[in-house]
Amino acid sequence: RVIFNIVNFSKTKSLYRDGMAPMVKSTSRPKWQRLPPKNVYYYRCPDHRKNYVMSFAFCFDREEDIYQFAYCYPYTYTRFQHYLDSLQKRNMDYFFREQLGQSVQQRQLDLLTITSPDNLREGAEQKVVFITGRVHPGETPSSFVCQGIIDFLVSQHPIARVLREYLVFKIAPMLNPDGVYLGNYRCSLMGFDLNRHWLDPSPWVHPTLHGVKQLIVQMYNDPSSTSFNRDAVKAGTGRRFLGGLLDHTSYCYTLEVSFYSYIISGTTAAVPYTEEA
Template identity: 35%
Template sequence: MTGASAAIHSICTHLFPRAKQILLSSDSEAVVPHPQEPQNLDDSSPASQFSLVYWPHQCEVIRDRIEHIDWIPTTPEPLYTPTGLEMTPPYQTPDKGTLIYLGEEANKNSCFMYSQVRGLCPLKQILHQKGDNTLIFEARFESGNLQKVVKVNEFEYQLTLRTDLYTSRHTQWYYFQVSNMQAGMPYRFTIVNFTRRNSLYKCGLRPLLYSEADAKKHKVGWRRTGNEIKYYKNNAGQGGRQYFSLTWTFQFPHDGDTCYFAHCYPYTYSNLQEYLVAISKDPVKSKFCKIHILCHSLAGNIVYVLTITNPSQSGKGTKRKAVILTARVHPGETNSSWIMKGFLDYILGNSGKAQVLRDNFVFKVVPMLNPDGVIVGNHRCSLTGQDLNRKYRSNVKKCYPSIWYTRNMIKRVMGERDVFLYCDIHGHNRKQNVFMYGCERKQQGKAPYAHPRVFPLLLSKSCPDKFSFPDCRFRVRKSKEGTGRVVMWKMGINNSYTLEASICGSKLGCRRSTHFDMKDLESIGQHFCDALLNYCVHNKEEHEKVVKQQARVNSKVLNSDVLGWDS
């Protein structure tokens, strides 16, 4: 261990002592202290039932589990078109209104200390007084994020998001519940503490709304909502920091309903566990998909790894190349989980194409790299307050276990077989379309099969109304050297990518100026498989044709990073 690594390890040992995880007794709801050493296992223990969900000890969590139905609109939902008449409500200090919701002060501690299962921290008294028409807000559930709500007037509310735990930054993701509403009235919500100057809300992105009444009566789920949408710099800046507001107006569909608002389609840790349990109990899928514990997170939550391949004849399995996919290193990029679900649905299916892929590859999949961040409703960080996608060079296993064990697993796989492709799936909050970041040396080899631009171009051909090859980038910037994509490339994986999907929608073809829905996101994972199948055929003539086609695209556009940053 280097001197720098030793110093970091010492700091982490002080800040993040061994988690004391408090388990619920199976016989009662009493708290049973039960210290557990996080099981740093690698492909060892099967996952066939729900694991308990662990939270930082100071987090208040309601006992009800929030569930939503899946629903796809019959036609793509259009982006919002500004009228030029949108209002820009100023930031109101709390004394100018009525404080009606105040989340737990989880950030009053400077670092994570220990975890416990949900529902064990006593809830504070609700500020709302029954008997009036004030909205009731709640966000103390998985992936929820809301710190404070001030009622400005009868139908106008000012919302403040909670920053990522143990940081003072990263406000983008939101997900909260509202009840006690009146149907048809002109409500206005204004979120006042965004920190990024640029936002897809400036490009027509609309918030998501879910109505429990509509889900129950009409089987309608998440849909876009909002008028008079405006994203703008506000007057709340202090200490040199600038803040930006998102405001929108809307009407609730039903009296006395329970509704939810979200930045993107939620996909929680419990959603993932439910999906994996179904796979493990499927008599067919469980034969070629093995689910194991890669490691435990800082809070003690399981990080799963899936191994997917068809049973091989004796001695032939070692010749299969590996494909490695990861997702959800950034908790607020929930669309990455829907893409991953689409990929898994396809590769675990019974189609001839899925069979061919499972015959030709061994897939290693880590579907949720940052379960702690997902659970607490963070946008970007883990419970260390750090961006895990900058820690792939770190040797500090205790602070960044999912990253350390993922990298270690990949190293082990590389010792056993060739790794054909690595891809980390993300969401993008400043650009539209789907695109990829790859890694390319200045003097890239001429072999078409080894060219890192081939796979993205094949994916663009498979998905022309969503995936934009001209938006792809292949420059390796110094600031990205700690990312999974660059570290895996330097470890020797030539086809090493970040797949980025806009939180908003597409600017291409018939999908121009429309939002992505859950089906669109899942289809990206399916098209990924199609492109992989086309690539693995080893059609040299087709690959040479692809390389020649991409060479005609303006290289200055392809290698420019001025349009945005990668994850």
């Protein structure tokens, strides 16, 4: 039986105080499982400059096994590439994949276009929905949500068919592939929080942001204003920059997803996520 102490958390509020627990899997039990919440503690520690510590107890029961632990359900760069490869093999005439650029370590920046081929004819009027995800590598729920969006949009659901008929969906599902591959929580390979560098991304330090920004500027080149707050801390975020760049007919949203659970409609019951739902 071992007690792990993960130190130097800075936030008073944490889902680890609301029932969230780290994930574990092993070679003989390869499916990710949550540890029992009763074995997890989150507390302020005077030995760490009054920062917070997350401690959890775990019993190793098979000496020959290799065990892995995770903050939340992982979603790797490799998994993402396999997923896109499987979509391409379906040869759907309304799904297009291209490489918009490369990361610092030469990983692909994938751009997906989902729409009826008629909408891509020269001269066709386009109403575009532009979706980006995984700018912060540790926010793995965004990849599960993004995959769910893609799965729906390429499906034969009647609503998906109508959406493809009237809209062009441009999706860059993984803006920080180096950070994802390396297991970073928030930053890129070179230590930058990419969601603070939309204003002036460098083509060699922030190449994925630079590529996406160039595409958006090319598609929409009209200056406008935004009702998003002017908090200096948020300067350079995607929502703030794009809201200021696009004209008054455009809308920018950030969809934030819990690391732990969702609320059933009409109740206050928190249901922990699984990989399937």
